[in-house]
Amino acid sequence: xxxxxxxxxxxxxxxxxxxxxxxxxxxxxxxxxxxxxxxxxxxxxxxxxxxxxxxxxxxxxxxxxxxxxxxxxxxxxxxxxxxxxxxxxxxxxxxxxxxxxxxxxxxxxxxxxxxxxxxxxxxxxxxxxxxxxxxxxxxxxxxxxxxxxxxxxxxxxxxxxxxxxxxxxxxxxxxxxxxxxxxxxxxxxxxxxxxxxxxxxxxxxxxxxxxxxxxxxxxxxxxxxxxxxxxxxxxxxxxxxxxxxxxxxxxxxxxxxxxxxxxxxxxxxxxxxxxxxxxxxxxxxxxxxxxxxxxxxxxxxxxxxxxxxxxxxxxxxxxxxxxxxxxxxxxxxxxxxxxxxxxxxxxxxxxxxxxxxxxxxxxxxxxxxxxxxxxxxxxxxxxxxxxxxxxxxxxxxxxxxxxxxxxxxxxxxxxxxxxxxxx
Numbered sequence: 123x124x125x126x127x128x129x130x131x132x133x134x135x136x137x138x139x140x141x142x143x144x145x146x147x148x149x150x151x152x153x154x155x156x157x158x159x160x161x162x163x164x165x166x167x168x169x170x171x172x173x174x175x176x177x178x179x180x181x182x183x184x185x186x187x188x189x190x191x192x193x194x195x196x197x198x199x200x201x202x203x204x205x206x207x208x209x210x211x212x213x214x215x216x217x218x219x220x221x222x223x224x225x226x227x228x229x230x231x232x233x234x235x236x237x238x239x240x241x242x243x244x245x246x247x248x249x250x251x252x253x254x255x256x257x258x259x260x261x262x263x264x265x266x267x268x269x270x271x272x273x274x275x276x277x278x279x280x281x282x283x284x285x286x287x288x289x290x291x292x293x294x295x296x297x298x299x300x301x302x303x304x305x306x307x308x309x310x311x312x313x314x315x316x317x318x319x320x321x322x323x324x325x326x327x328x329x330x331x332x333x334x335x336x337x338x339x340x341x342x343x344x345x346x347x348x349x350x351x352x353x354x355x356x357x358x359x360x361x362x363x364x365x366x367x368x369x370x371x372x373x374x375x376x377x378x379x380x381x382x383x384x385x386x387x388x389x390x391x392x393x394x395x396x397x398x399x400x401x402x403x404x405x406x407x408x409x410x411x412x413x414x415x416x417x418x419x420x421x422x423x424x425x426x427x428x429x430x431x432x433x434x435x436x437x438x439x440x441x442x443x444x445x446x447x448x449x450x451x452x453x454x455x456x457x458x459x460x461x462x463x464x465x466x467x468x469x470x471x472x473x474x475x476x477x478x479x480x481x482x483x484x485x486x487x488x489x490x491x492x493x494x495x496x497x498x499x500x501x502x503x504x505x506x507x508x509x510x511x512x513x514x515x516x517x518x519x520x521x522x523x524x525x526x527x528x529x530x531x532x533x534x535x536x537x538x539x540x541x542x543x544x545x
Contacts, residue, residue, distance in 0.1 A: 132161045133224060137231070141238040144527070145246035145302050148294050148520050155216060162224060176225040180533040181218035183486045184526070188214040190475050190482060197437045204439025207474075211516050213526030221530045229534060233318070236309050236498075236531075243306035244331050246299070247338045250292050254284040287343050298520040300339055300347035301509055305528075307335040308354065308501050346512040350505055416456045417465055417512070423448040423457070424469040435476035444473070463517050467510035470517070490533065499532035 136158040143154065191211055198204035221228050228235070258270040272289045275282035283289065291299045310328050313320070320328070339351055427436070427448050436444045442463060449458035456462075464470040472480040487507040490499060506515070506525055515521035 142242040177222040198439030200439040207438035217526040217530040294520040296342040297344040300344040419454040438474040470514040
């Protein structure tokens with residue numbers, strides 16, 4: 123077999139494996155990406171034809187952002203932490219190049235990659251549910267017993283169930299898994315509504331996946347993702363109403379929205395928000411631990427740090443150290459003890475790189491909304507942009523890999539923005 127052809131096929135299967143594995147083999151993804159890059163390099167060397175590098179202006183923005191992180195390393199005092207930050211954010215560099223040097227493949231296999239991602243999320247969800255069921259069952263004295271309480275988290279308001287939040291999410295933090303699932307749900311609905319011919323088994327599988335994804339989103343109980351899901355559901359409902367769908371469809375959508383709101387917001391993880399909103403003294407008590415209270419304290423400290431370093435930031439290597447110092451000065455005990463990051467990507471990037479980084483990050487998220495775009499790209503950007511408010515996405519491998527890959531893949535629909543370079 124021709125060596126170039128062999129590595130061309132290798133690239134294809136590595137891309138397929140990557141899309142499917144994102145939800146399951148999170149820690150192994152850098153190794154897989156490494157093999158993928160190596161295979162692409164060998165293919166390029168073996169090929170006798172010229173290499174075509176296609177990149178659009180959205181992908182260029184990712185490269186600019188990564189370049190700013192490289193520059194920021196020079197004014198970071200902690201060089202080791204700065205180098206680690208560059209390694210964490212390497213997806214901002216790798217995926218524009220991977221997809222740019224092999225764009226024809228990604229254009230031809232665009233739907234296949236999205237479908238494989240959905241199938242991977244289905245597999246991950248079923249594995250998590252199966253494991254939770256396994257952990258909840260036992261046979262004592264020959265009798266079957268089912269007890270969903272997880273003794274490690276028995277003091278939780280959830281009752282420490284194996285079917286909730288951290289106990290349920292085996293492969294990554296439940297917030298990121300919830301984001302994966304919500305995006306997979308949007309892809310599934312899009313596949314079913316697109317008129318694409320699907321074989322019978324796949325069609326049935328995708329229809330069954332919808333209630334599975336909704337169940338998982340509820341059980342994982344990420345507050346931000348629950349709100350994201352509600353907003354997307356409302357927009358989807360409005361779109362269906364504007365299409366003048368049948369009355370039965372409109373009634374069904376209305377019922378689903380009402381049920382989602384009723385079930386979603388009785389979730390125990392919303393109790394802390396309600397308590398803080400109704401009792402200002404809880405927010406002012408810096409000795410209190412609690413997800414929502416801590417987030418407010420963290421954001422206050424982050425904004426204060428931005429005000430002191432608005433032009434250049436503190437450098438990506440010093441952000442966490444400076445935040446911890448600020449927590450200590452404000453006597454924010456819980457964030458200080460946990461050495462928490464900013465839990466907001468906009469704030470985190472502003473602290474890292476100053477106003478230039480903040481502007482470029484906002485261009486990355488909001489610039490694509492100007493003009494006619496792929497609806498899936500806009501859904502993805504909304505999901506990412508909204509959850510940036512509550513998570514430092516670029517500090518987690520599950521976040522940065524998901525963002526980098528799908529941002530570059532989905533942005534390919536904007537052919538008028540493509541720049542072609544022959545190498």
